[in-house]
Amino acid sequence: MVTDPHATSDSSADALVVGGGPGGLSAALYLARYNRSVLVFDTGHGRSTHHQTNHNYLGFPDGIATVGLRELGREQLARYDNIRFVHHRVTAISGDANLGFVATAQGGHAWHGRVVILATGVLDHFPHFPGWEQYVGRSMFWCITCDGYENRGRNILVVGHTDAAAGEAMQLHSLTDRVRLLTNSETIGISPRFQQRLENANIPVIHDHIRTVEGTNGVMTAVITRGNQRLELNSLFSIQGATPETGLASQLGVKLADSGWVDVDSEQKTSVQGVYAAGDVTALHSHQVTAAVHEGAQAASAANYFLYPPELKAD
Template structure:
């Protein structure tokens, strides 16, 4: 299910000039979040022909306001940042955004790459993968509207706004325990709910939690109370009612690597796409940017930077040999 309220993607178009019948475009960017839009903008400004595939899903379609992006004193809702990015990109006639879901990618730098969706296909000389991650939020009836408003996943993004508030950390691992300890520096009202049949918090972290006065509740969420995206309590399966101001979900995320694996791109031991300092993957002509590339540092600022770097590297890759210094 998708969260309530994000922008609607463009309706998928029928094949027209610009797909395989026209030939081959310079770059296909898969993903229309900050990383993908940044890459597309840079490529457009390099005067490259670029297609962006955006289904309107992902972290940047939730309701959160980003307070870490330089130049927005009051913060900027990520849906607005996406909208501004789309408007900015629309000024470049060689860039287009399509609402197709890309389900398959194949090819190589010698012959070009093909992406497929809904019976259509497009060819490109290079690819930028900006497909992001799938977050594992607690699922209870009506959970989606709370995401980004009172249910968060990132202390760097939303911890500051929750200083002094009652916070429930949800997760059953040492990573969740560590997040609870970090949040304790912002408020002394922190509890941890495993929300799992298993409790994998190590004795070391359990001692640290106890020393900080952070209780651990080994139970699962049955339902939630709240209105207008603001949680007020969760009720567990064993009948506990835990009042709260904010919930931080530390249940992990899965990188969306299906296309990367189809292309034979090397993955890091963490399961994320391995890239070098220029966002190059192990497959020449294929680049990756944004949350897809690292277990940590999932920030809009990092995504925009990586998108720009991937585009610059792709642009250099597309130059003929006589224009290259190496």
Template sequence: MSSRVPRSVGQAVDSAVVGGGPAGLSAAIYLARYNRQVLVFDTGQGRSTHHQVNHNYLGFPDGVATVDLRKLAAEQLGNYPNARIVRHRVTDIEGNAEGGFVLHAQGHTWQARTLVLATGVLDHFPHFPGWQSYVGHSMFWCITCDGYENRGRSILVVGHTDAAAGEAMQLHSLTDRVRLLTNSRSDDISPLFRRRLDAAGIQVVHDRIKEAEGRDGTLRAIVTRDGLRLELDALFSIQGATPETQLARQLGVHLSPTGYIAVDTEQKTSITGVYAAGDATSLHSHQVTAAVHEGAQAASAANYFLYPPELRAD
């Protein structure tokens, strides 16, 4: 698929999809199949660019690498001449007088009648020399995605809150070799969860990561600032994530109390013509399956909005 970028403002597309992960590509494919003119902005970043293999997605008996799923989806979208991908980061979006939207990206400008925001989240992985090479190989963030493959193994949970303690307790159902490292100046685990961890025999280490031992994506040990060497097979980072909502906030889209984009069951936001899908919309259920569904629903709602009044049932 061509990623050539126009140098001037052209005729407005029916929908601009911001984000090229599973949610955005699902939305784009659905919109293309509704015969809409679709423009996808993909910077090649996000969770689906990590190295992990997804074993939860229907139809792949041996699992599918998320990067391969993303590549296959882009190839699938490439079958539609009315859809294209541009490799630009959208920096600003504003409404225009005709009721659509103007998107600015790296000196270029586009127009769209509707928007689908599939901007994802920024995960807060522990940072140490070479940390990126371990993400998806032996450093994970999701028990639903990667817990099963790590049953019986030595797991280090990293986080300083009750959410991390809860994850450690859940992982304990898969292996009896679980420890928790706060990796923070503060230890905010409540007395209730501390008692639960103690009862399960889960050691809590209040220290911070200095460096890691490992190679080729496989962690062998974490060395703390106090000099402890914690051997492990896998690390589960429970340090949270920040939804990428800068563009939504710029448009005045309502956010949930947790900071995610607020949507209804049709993925509609508080702004007419703006839809959102994927991890940026929810604190829970951050799964590829959910992202693909939400992208499809957002596209269907946007398509219905674009129909003239005589084609609507309402």
């Protein structure tokens, strides 16, 4: 594997993989093992760079930090000299499967590929308060599937003002009877039906905003609201939504689902020939590392088959 932070404008590969999280790393691994050349664009951001420990990935009895999983992935990919990592943020992408694709970064750097795999992830809408980043994955979570089990019987504050937040609070209530919901919004978007469900479950709804928090080393102990309420807690679950990073997909003319995520089929193909998508940006499955790894592998396999000459294809 070659790391080239100053790649030149004539850099090219069979595949351009945009995103260095589990989906992108999995895609790069499979493509390399198909003996394809790969450029992986990784700026070191995204969900897999937070502090959380993943307990759902088979083969790690004690769980594994997502950052550690990324590091292991990079170490595994280092054995393949047909993979190059590029530490540039792709700002524009164009082309088609006939003429090839061009990815461009700020400063005019450009890279060329025959296929594209988009593993660009999402932008989570965490509540912002001084030092909020240190709590993400340690005591501030966004996924009951990932972190609910470890929070059984604990004091949980759900943050959000929609039915989705209310639903998450209800689901967490099956793990602990100490759940409260803080809207952190000017408005309350929880429907009367869900408000009644929360009331029936004795889950208080607090209509206020987070001003600051108390805690050390990423472990939150209390939230202080603008109304000067002090809400003690063990964990905060942020259910304020996420925006899929679909800007590059839109530039390529890729169809988006009604939900806003990239629309893919069961092989991770998008509506544009030669363009594939994997991981959280598709929302094909619940946002899980295991799903992203699977989707990356599937996208790479489909892309590899697409690159074969006609005489090697059965269809």
